[in-house]
Amino acid sequence: MFFCRSQNPITYITYFAAYNGAVCVCSDVASAFLLTEHVRKSKINMSAVWKFYTVCDSDIKFASCNTCDGKIPRGGSTAKTFNTTNLIRHLKNNHLAEYGEFTRLAAQSEKKTPGAARAQLRQTTIANARPYERDSQKAKLITTKIMEFIGLDDQPFSVVEDTGFRRLLSHLEPRYLLPGRKYFMDVALPELHQTVYAHIERLLKEGLSSSVSFTTDIWSSDVSPVSLLSLTAHWIDSDFHLHKAVLHAQEFSGSHTAVALAATFEKMFETWHIPKDKVHVILRDNARNMVKGMTDAGLPSLGCMAHTLQLAIHEAVLSQRSISDIIAKGRRIVGHFRHSPLAYARLQSVQQQLGQPTKRLQQDVSTRWNSTYYMLVSLLEQKRALGVYAADHELPATFTTSQWELIENLTTLLQPFEELTKEISSSNASAADVIPAVMVLKRLLAKETAAGHGVKTTKDTLLEAVTRRFADIEEEPLYSLATLIDPRYKDRFYSEDLKTNTHRLLVGLMTQATQRSPKQRPEADSTGEPAEKVPRPGSLSSVFGEILGEESRHQVLTENATPSEMIIYLSEPTISRSASPLEYWKANKERFPGLASVARAYLSAPCTSVESERLFSAASNIVDEHRNRLMPEKAEMLLFIKKNLPTMLNK
Template sequence: MVHCVKSFLDIQEYRRAVSPMSLLSLTVHWLDTSCTPHGAMLQAKNFHGSHTSDTIAAAITDILVKWHIPLNKVHVMLRDNASNMKKAMDNMGVRSLGCFAHSLQLVVNEGLLSQRSVSDAIAIGRQIVGHFKHSPLAYSRLQDIQLQEMQPKHLQQDVKTRWNSTYLMIQSLLEQKRVLCAYIADHDLPSTLTANQWALLEKTSIVLAPFEELTRKVSSSTASTADVIPAVTVLKRILAKEGDADTGIKTMKKTLLQAVNKRFDTVEDEPLYALATLLDPRYKDRYFTSAQSAKRAKDALTGELEEDLRRSTAGASQAGPSQAAEPQEKFPRVEAAAPSSFMQEFEQIVEESEDPGAASSSSPAVQLHGYLAEKTIATSDNPYQYWGVNKYRLPCLAATATKYLCAPCTSVESERVFSTVSNIVDEKRSRLTAERAEMLVFMRKNLPLLIK
């Protein structure tokens, strides 16, 4: 690794009720010389003592030293939104970002799920699902009715800390509405939903659908910090739009829009997000809602490109004039199903701001101008493949893209580490030491890399 070592690191704490174990995970993400993304778990460290910012910073520093990763090679650290984690990153002197998925969780909770009428309806739905989960007899009776109605589907239990699981629970209840009404006719339930509450859940499901789609999008293994600004822009537009289908949900949408504006008010002014968005060929400068923010981002990127060129003049000159003049290669487009309203909004924003034309040169400023003037690639295309193909035509931009596009926008990978831990340290293996558990998790998460 040379410049590719510039990487993303994310940190999460983990506690198990089964075993008195506290772990701090550190995962790393990078792009190699062909712009292919990679990720690995460096450590799930046994974490002793109080979880203060100083102890967290010291633990992370120890891991970096162990792996011979200097701080100047760390592009950004992704963390949760806890104050001790943020302060730990500040103490280390590294740039950091909060988990975008956690911020979405707060938006939905503050903007919708905290409303009394909605939370009451969801609480009743949770009691109904819990009744069938804990009573085999009730579940058997429900299955009999489902078979008669030809709807053999499970009711989804939600987890309060994950709003999208609440959305899935609402969806499962709505799908089984007729079955549940038939069940109530002959059997008792701990609580029942009124007609108004059923209607409220239907409206809630409609409003939350774009958020659920966005959560899945940013939680994928290919998501990066470049996805944040476009996602926020699309959410704001969807929530601000009014139509005939919005009858009864306008207040919900307005409340959620206020929460989005509050949480992501300054997202376009964050250089780590802004520059990553510019360097993603699917987005470029098309999704900035503020002309001033777009100009600041372009100026900052131009300055960084020129600085990188000064630091690596010899390396950049190896591309050669013949390679720099190579025409842009085309990619086969991915055939997809009809886009959802969420994805249609992405395409509409691009169409409104598209400016055809192209230019290329070895100058960073001219490279950037030509790159931004070209049409964006489809949102379903692979941005890493684009830079793998165009790294000789746009060498300065490609080198900077490998740094900014390597960082995910959520801490999903760390949470997946802890899901692996929960499968290893359970009631039957509760005496495993933290060191042994870490060895097993390390092999489980990194074995595919070792095989390759």
């Protein structure tokens, strides 16, 4: 190994190109050869000149002449710019004898280089200067990485033709010839899509050993006449890891009738070779065409809990004229500050004078009830600041004292609903959460509290709306069995009349499931659960704890057909709500093999179609104003890659 003392960047890079096979950066072959010859001579010069100098210990930017002890600059301020030019010039001008010896040593060293080595060096340099062939392994790898960059980061295909991007690629790898946008659209995108498709197909085959759940939704673009119909799969593998994969986000043109929906869903499942008996449930919205389409296709489906909750809250809140007036005023106030930078600057100044953090008021979206809740909360937080602002400046609307009190009571009333919406929209929520959540909401709304003063009518309407819209959930086996098989809930949230029936349904499923030799151990499996945090009184969590803590008779079927593992499972205490049911079943699948088989199917179902809505949030970033002419099939490929490629990268 030769250690180069000169830190000239050209010398350093080309030396390694010539002797260790690294890339020689040159504009053409002739330059590469000349540069290699320069490096070879520089190497000779460097090996000879340092017999007359020593690097200064106090400052490496200088070299000490061994003849006159003079400090000679090394030709730069950093190690990357050092060279030997000044050192050679100093010998030539001041020490002729030493310079003569230096030239003699350099000439001798050059003669020692064999002709064959020079020829081989020349060939290596020429080869390293050639651009990569497009089908070479290195070029293919770089192209794939660029396509991944486009797919994961919502980049337009035109990025490969942008000057800055091309300059960056040229600097990082000069030998790579960057293809144009058409190549990435027509070749690189389908190739990457096929690779990811094959990966998801392998994963899904394992998921089909049990049942698979799905979510779906329809999205229409605001910038182009495109509608997409999504299908996202959810399943639990044998190690109780939850998997999610986007299978389709395909164009859905024409009228969105039930007949068209049914035909499209059947074609989707045929494409992935998913038999209908492996479809556990499909989570959808509550639109009539979607409900009828699922029925016509013979597919089991449930409404999205978040959508149902949205309908109940809108119905109850908007039924009160006083509340709708408050919301209308709030929108006018927020709109005033959003559309006037001067007004917002004045409000910000008032907030600082009052010692409050500078916050913007939040605008609501009429189709999202919780955004209206957040708007009212932000207005309530800025009550004092808005009062001071209104004293000196004009506002389009103001609240009276009674309206401020109503806002405070209303936000207190809706706070548990907001908390619940967050929980059921999380990636870990399942169909098992529906029955317990509705029971808790009913109990909260039935309680008489001081905060109910002024919104009692709204509170009663909310209770009636929740009761009516979720009236049939306990009779729905997909909900009741999911709750029973969840170790956080079991049958603690059931009415006594429904426990026996649900127990029988579970026994039937266990009988159908594949049985393994049960090595049951009656002792409970210690999993070291974290301690529950003490919930705030009157909160959603406190009522969950209240119900779980109530003493009730957990009677289990004692018929001969009742498996012993089910009796043991139901007789054990529930686990903490903050614990993971999948971790529980992973640890206890050997104790309860029949129950674990049921759990894989029933805990795979989410309780909302939020995953599909999140998919279309990504779709709005792909089909935007800059790419409003993107073909639907290209958009589907990009969505498929964006959502599914991370599962390959994290494996």
